[in-house]
Amino acid sequence: MPIAPATTAPARPLPAEYRESVDTVCQRLRELAVQAALQPAPAPPEAADSDPIAQLLLDTDSDLGLSSSTLFLELEQTNRALTSHTKHLRDINSERRKAMDDTYLALQNLNYERTHYRREIAKCDALETVFQDVAMRSVDELAELAGDDLRARAAAAVAQADAHRLMLCRLEFELAERKRLAAILAKHKEDRNARERRNKALAKELEAMDADISGLLEATLPLQEKYGITITRQRANIDKAQYLPPPLFVLYKHVVGYIESNEATAEHHRISVDVAGEASAVEIKPRSSGVVSDETGHESHHAQGEATLESLYELHPLSLVVTIPDVASLTFKFATALGLVVVDTALATPIEHIPPTFLACGLLPGDDGQTSPNQAHQFLLQGRFVFDHARAGGFAFQWAQALAGLNYPLSSELNTSESRLWLLSESGRPVRPVLKHILEQLAARHAALQQTSAVLSELAVAGVQLPKPKTAAQHLPAHKIILKVLPPEPERVGMDAIVDIKNVRFLVDATLPAAYPDMRCTFKITKEGRIGARPEEPRMPSHIEAIESSLNEIPLHVLLSHFAPSSPTHLVVYMLVKLVCALEMYIDAPSVDAPMPDYAGILGSTSTD
Secondary structure: OOOOOOOOOOOOOOOHHHHHHHHHHHHHHHHHHHHHHHOOOOOOHHHOOOOHHHHHHHOOOOHHHHHHHHHHHHHHHHHHHHHHHHHHHHHHHHHHHHHHHHHHHHHHHHHHHHHHHHHHHHHHHHOOOOOOOOOOOOHHHHHHHOOHHHHHHHHHHHHOOOHHHHHHHHHHHHHHHHHHHHHHHHHHHHHHHHHHHHHHHHHHHHHHHHHHHHHHHHHHHHHHHHHOOOHHHHHHHHHHHOOOOHHHHHHHHHHHHHHHOOOOOOHHHOOEEEEEOOHHHOOOOOOOOOEEEOOOOOEEEOOHHHOOHHHHOOEOOOEEEEEEOOOEEEEEEEEOOOOEEEEEEEEOOOEOOEOHHHOOOOOOOOOOOOOOOOHHHHHHHHHOOOOOHHHHOOEOOHHHHHHOOOOOOOOOOOOEOOOOOEEEOOOOOEEEEHHHHHHHHHHHHHHHHHHHHHHHHHHOOOOOOOOOOOOOOOOOOOOEEEEEEOOOEOOEEEEEEEEEEOOEEEEEEEEEEOOOOOOOOEEEEEEEEEOOOOOEOOOOHHHHHHHHHHHHOOOHHHHHOOOOOOOHHHHHHHHHHHHHHHHHHHHHOOOOOOOOOOOOOOOOOOOOO
16 A cells, blocks of 8 residues: 655554564565575576566475465465454544544533523623512511511511512512502402493483483473473573584674563564584584684685685584564574675565565665675685675675674674674764664564565556656656566566556566665666557667666655655655656657657656755
8 A cells, every 4th residue: 555645644653563573574575585586496488587576476386485475474464453453443533533523512512502591691681670660669668568477588688688589579579569459459440340330220221311301391392482481492502502603603692692681672572593403513623724714713715726616605514593583584604614604584474576585685785695795705716706695505794794793894884882782872882782773674674575565466466556746747647557576586576567658568677676675676678669569679779778777776765755655665666657757758759869858857856856
């Protein structure tokens, strides 16, 4: 076998007995080889230049050959012994290496355990427990309140300065105390649950009793109405009034205060108020960033892009119903986005030819409720907003805004207090409540509308005779009037009239405004023609326009001064009288080129002209 290079680890030396045996055999083989070299012998042809050792081995019959063979056998025996010894050493080396591996593995396990313990110790050092934050008794209180055994252990820990054992004693005491208190708390909770169960049973009984009481109250409502007992109604109104918007709440308190005062003495002043609607429908929410609230308490959209026509006319779920006996009931609603109080009127008894909306119109001069009292509304919807009473569900009367505390300008010069609750004298002294003035106006207007209805019914009779004005120089011309009252609309009453004078027929359209008789009615002459012929356009339009102007622009007091006795509810009759006189003058006019007759002064002159 080749010898390992010098760079490798040095080979382990052979044992002494084997090394001496090998050396002896090798020495003897060297000697035999020398002897074989010195002994002459014919060499075979194929081995002439052979090695002496080889010759010695080939010559097995000689003594030298036998000796050499013996020596080689000893050398092989020694090699086998060395091989067995090497194998034995390898086995021993394997066992020792295994033991060393086991020892190394055990060492690694110990290192792992040591690392694990160190990590756990670090976790324990870094652990934040709750016992530091637990409110615990002091050591003195522990010695006073704890049992004998725990007190003795705590005293021993204090004597030995063992903070750990002392902390364990304190924690043990706290645990025992908390268990005792938890048991007391559980007992109290059980008592509370028992009481709650009992209260629920009693609540069910009370609910059933409430239903019975409600049934009894409902059964007594007719008696309450008969004897004027309003406790049940007042209770319901008070419960729902807290959900009213601020303007309607102000109006509610105003009406309630008036009812409870000494001012409500006249029959038409004995009013009642109710809160209509469901309080559960009122949504209570905070102000949003896109909505601002002004001093009137309403919400208005400051960003025109956010406002839509539907949202502008949105009404609050609750409303106020003020009932005037034998007259009407007024429903006050609040448009939250517009900040307006609108009024819807329902007559106690329908009046022929007159819509209910006429009752509340014209209570203040120029206040028809068909325009918004807030001038700022003209800028809504990029200036395209026009108040629509049909969409709003009522008319926005100025007097309604004043009664609700909304500080919008009034078209009339009504001398009121700053709060607009009192009418003032010229010296600034309160005279009477504004609400009383409004109720008186409503009662007077109700009577006037009934008279107007009677007048219209009389005019609808064919062949009605008109009165002669006291200032006319002559009798009325022969005439015939056929008048038809059209179905009323919320803001007007229309009439179609046929006027026959001197064999000429005129078709006339007349309109009574909602504020009539405080506002004059208007007339428009549409057709003219011979009786029996088809009516055509007026032959002298300029004269027709002059007649219409003399009718529609005459001051009311001037027109009334021509008749005695006179009544504002008969204004439409007086205007028909003037129309008949003017049409006769129109028929007698020769031509368009002739001078224009004095249509305005056709009834004569009075001291008021």
